[in-house]
Amino acid sequence: xxxxxxxxxxxxxxxxxxxxxxxxxxxxxxxxxxxxxxxxxxxxxxxxxxxxxxxxxxxxxxxxxxxxxxxxxxxxxxxxxxxxxxxxxxxxxxxxxxxxxxxxxxxxxxxxxxxxxxxxxxxxxxxxxxxxxxxxxxxxxxxxxxxxxxxxxxxxxxxxxxxxxxxxxxxxxxxxxxxxxxxxxxxxxxxxxxxxxxxxxxxxxxxxxxxxxxxxxxxxxx
Amino acid sequence: xxxxxxxxxxxxxxxxxxxxxxxxxxxxxxxxxxxxxxxxxxxxxxxxxxxxxxxxxxxxxxxxxxxxxxxxxxxxxxxx
Numbered sequence: 007x008x009x010x011x012x013x014x015x016x017x018x019x020x021x022x023x024x025x026x027x028x029x030x031x032x033x034x035x036x037x038x039x040x041x042x043x044x045x046x047x048x049x050x051x052x053x054x055x056x057x058x059x060x061x062x063x064x065x066x067x068x069x070x071x072x073x074x075x076x077x078x079x080x081x082x083x084x085x086x087x088x089x090x091x092x093x094x095x096x097x098x099x100x101x102x103x104x105x106x107x108x109x110x111x112x113x114x115x116x117x118x119x120x121x122x123x124x125x126x127x128x129x130x131x132x133x134x135x136x137x138x139x140x141x142x143x144x145x146x147x148x149x150x151x152x153x154x155x156x157x158x159x160x161x162x163x164x165x166x167x168x169x170x171x172x173x174x175x176x177x178x179x180x181x182x183x184x185x186x187x188x189x190x191x192x193x194x195x196x197x198x199x200x201x202x203x204x205x206x207x208x209x210x211x212x213x214x215x216x217x218x219x220x221x222x223x224x225x226x227x228x
Numbered sequence: 229x230x231x232x233x234x235x236x237x238x239x240x241x242x243x244x245x246x247x248x249x250x251x252x253x254x255x256x257x258x259x260x261x262x263x264x265x266x267x268x269x270x271x272x273x274x275x276x277x278x279x280x281x282x283x284x285x286x287x288x289x290x291x292x293x294x295x296x297x298x299x300x301x302x303x304x305x306x307x308x
Binding site for chain 1: 236237238239241242244245246249251267268269270272273275276277279280281283284285286287288289290291292294295296297298300301302304305308
């Protein structure tokens with residue numbers, strides 16, 4: 007149980023807020039640089055055009071500045087900023103009278119998306135049903151480190167993420183690219199723990215699959 | 229591997245995120261770790277998943293111009 011009055015924001019956040027309150031422009035621009043891209047992408051999930059999304063981000067930053075005195079560190083600063091962004095985007099989206107309810111934005115597709123294709127497993131009736139067939143995942147340890155960490159491998163990761171449905175894409179970006187905790191993502195996006203985890207699972211599974219295909223192909227060539 | 233309690237590889241790959249997130253019930257975590265201890269394919273799968281997360285963490289976000297933000301800040305500052 008978390009006490010609602012507990013300060014959970016890291017001390018860095020509190021210092022930043024102090025700096026902003028004192029009118030430190032550099033501190034503000036650093037935040038804009040750090041969170042601007044993710045804020046714009048998220049805003050675009052709620053409104054129709056990039057121009058409107060940019061407007062939403064601008065309005066959200068103003069909301070952040072105006073609300074600074076009310077920030078008490080009950081969440082991390084970034085969670086607080088993104089909640090303001092999401093609320094601003096929702097309000098704007100509603101004004102645009104979107105037909106899709108926002109709650110469904112973050113609901114995983116009810117269609118099952120298996121992490122691994124069914125044909126990689128032994129069929130029912132086999133001696134070991136649902137266990138790997140020949141060609142079970144092989145370790146990537148044999149892949150030389152310079153290849154594994156090469157720009158080309160990272161390009162594949164980036165491409166795989168770009169190709170994800172928007173809700174999976176934004177969750178994996180916040181969690182694994184930006185390194186947020188599951189609680190921060192849940193609170194910032196106002197989604198359930200379960201939806202957050204299902205979206206993350208599907209996203210990670212697809213990125214792994216893309217990487218395995220790429221690294222396997224590379225290892226065969228050499 | 230053939231007891232009804234045992235986890236199949238096909239199930240394990242769907243539980244891997246819950247496992248890495250520490251969201252599995254104790255009983256399921258034990259089943260999963262028992263399976264891993266005996267299954268090279270799933271051990272590799274787990275290792276691949278960890279490496280996937282690590283590689284994803286090496287990406288950087290695109291930069292976008294911070295248009296209008298400086299002006300926004302200055303206007304706010306003046307009004308305080």
